[in-house]
Amino acid sequence: MSRCDECGKQENMPYQCRHCGGTFCAEHRLPENHGCPGLDNWEDPGGVFDSGFDDSVATDSESGGLSDRLGIDTGPGGPLAYFRGNMTYAFLGLMWITFLLQHVVLLFGPAGLHEAIFVLSPANPEYVWTWFTSVFAHAPGRLGHIGINSIVIYFFGRLVEDYVGSRDFAVLFLGSGALAGLGQVGFQIYQYGGIPQPGVAAGVLGASGAGLAIMAVLTVLNPNLTVYLYFLLPVPLWLLTVGYTGYTVFLILSTGIGAGGTAQLAHLLGLGIGLLYGQHVKGRHRIPDQLQFGAGGRGPGGPGGPGGRGPF
Numbered sequence: 001m002s003r004c005d006e007c008g009k010q011e012n013m014p015y016q017c018r019h020c021g022g023t024f025c026a027e028h029r030l031p032e033n034h035g036c037p038g039l040d041n042w043e044d045p046g047g048v049f050d051s052g053f054d055d056s057v058a059t060d061s062e063s064g065g066l067s068d069r070l071g072i073d074t075g076p077g078g079p080l081a082y083f084r085g086n087m088t089y090a091f092l093g094l095m096w097i098t099f100l101l102q103h104v105v106l107l108f109g110p111a112g113l114h115e116a117i118f119v120l121s122p123a124n125p126e127y128v129w130t131w132f133t134s135v136f137a138h139a140p141g142r143l144g145h146i147g148i149n150s151i152v153i154y155f156f157g158r159l160v161e162d163y164v165g166s167r168d169f170a171v172l173f174l175g176s177g178a179l180a181g182l183g184q185v186g187f188q189i190y191q192y193g194g195i196p197q198p199g200v201a202a203g204v205l206g207a208s209g210a211g212l213a214i215m216a217v218l219t220v221l222n223p224n225l226t227v228y229l230y231f232l233l234p235v236p237l238w239l240l241t242v243g244y245t246g247y248t249v250f251l252i253l254s255t256g257i258g259a260g261g262t263a264q265l266a267h268l269l270g271l272g273i274g275l276l277y278g279q280h281v282k283g284r285h286r287i288p289d290q291l292q293f294g295a296g297g298r299g300p301g302g303p304g305g306p307g308g309r310g311p312f
Contacts, residue, residue: 003023004023004024004025004027004028005022005023005024005028005034006022006024006025006028006033006034006035007025007027007028009025009027011023011024011025011026015029017029017031017034017036019031019036020034020036021159021162021163022034022036086166087161087166087169087170087173088153088154088157088158088161088169091136091153091157091170091173091207092150092153092154092157094136095136095138095146095149095150095153095207096146096150098118098133098136098137098138099137099138099140099146102114102118102137102138102140103140103141105117105118106140114140115203116130117129117130117133118130118133118134118137118205119134119137119203119204119205120134120181120182120184120185120203120204120205121185121203121204122185122188122189122203123203125182125185125186125189131178131181131182132174132177132178134177134181134203134204134205134206135173135174135177135178135181135206135207135209135210136207137205137206138205138206138207139205139206145205145206146206149206149207149208149211152211152212152214152215153207153210153211153214155227156211156214156215156218157169157173157211157214159218160172160214160217160218160221163221163281164217164281168281172210172213172214172217172274172277173207173210173213173214174210175273176209176210176213176214176270176273176274176277177207177209177210177213177270179209179269179273180204180208180209180210180212180213180263180266180267180269180270180273181204181209181263181266183265183266183269184204184257184263184265184266184269185203185204187257187265188257188258191257204263204266206263208263208266208267208270209263209266209267209269209270209273210270211270212244212267212270212271212274213270213271213273213274213277214274215237215240215241215271215274216241216270216271216272216273216274216275216277216278217274217275217277217278217281218237218278219237219238219241219274219275219278220274220275220278220279220282221278221281221282222237223236223237223238224236224237224238225237227240241271244271245268245271248264248267248268248271249268251264252264252265252268
C-alpha cells in the first residue's frame with residue numbers, strides 16, 4: 001500500500017500527480033486538492049494544463065530532430081517508448097548485462113581484452129569508450145559490488161528521474177560516472193605517473209560514482225527522506241550522506257585515494273557532483289516524503305510494485 005502525501009491515508013491503488021510527482025488518494029488526486037505547485041501556471045498558456053500537442057502544420061521543408069532523420073520512433077508505442085520514464089531500470093539492466101559480458105570476455109577472450117574494453121585505466125585514459133563502459137562494468141566475481149550499486153540506483157534513481165526527467169537523468173548518470181572515474185585516474189596519473197601501486201586500484205570499475213551522485217541529488221531535494229539502512233534501521237537521508245562522506249574523507253586522508261583497492265576519490269567526486277546538481281535543480285516541484293516501492297513507476301510499461309515504504 002502507498003500513503004497519500006496530503007492526508008496520510010493508505011491506498012491500495014494510489015494516484016500519482018504527473019506535475020509534482022506526489023502520491024495521493026482519490027480525494028486529493030487533482031492538482032487543486034493537494035496544493036500542486038503546477039497551479040501557479042494556470043494562467044500560463046504553456047502551463048500545467050497544456051496538453052503539449054503541437055497543432056501547427058508541418059511542411060516537408062521542415063527538418064526534424066536527429067531521431068527523425070535516423071527514422072527512430074521514440075513516441076508512444078514505438079520501439080524506444082519503454083525508455084521514456086524508465087532510464088533507471090534501463091541502466092540497471094545494462095549494468096547486469098555488462099557484468100555477464102565481462103565474464104564471457106574473461107573466459108574466452110585474449111589476455112588484456114577485458115581491461116581494454118571495460119576498465120578506465122591510468123595507463124590508457126585515451127580509451128574514450130572506457131569512460132562510459134567502466135560505469136556499467138563491475139569487479140568480476142564480486143556480486144556485492146554490483147549488488148550494492150544496484151540497490152542504491154534502484155531505490156534512489158527512480159525518484160531523481162521523476163524529478164529531473166529521463167533525459168537529464170541519463171546525462172547525470174553518465175556524466176557523473178565518467179567524471180568521477182576520470183578524476184580518480186587523473187589524480188593517480190598526477191601522483192604516481194600512471195604506474196600501478198600496491199594497494200591502489202589499477203583502474204576504475206563500477207557505477208558507484210553515478211549512484212552516489214544520485215543519492216546526493218536526492219539529499220538536496222529532500223534531506224529528511226526516511227530510508228532503511230540494511231533494510232532495518234530508519235535514518236534520514238542527510239545523515240546517511242553525511243556519514244558516508246565523512247567516512248570516505250577519513251579513508252582518503254588516512255590511507256589514500258585507493259584505500260582498500262576502492263576508488264575512494266571517485267566516490268567523493270560523485271557525491272560532490274550530485275550535491276552541486278541538486279542545488280541547480282532544487283525547487284522545480286515537490287518530491288515524495290517517503291521512499292516507496294512502486295512510487296514513480298509511471299513510464300510506458302514501467303515496473304512498479306506494491307505500495308509501502310521502501311527499504312535501502
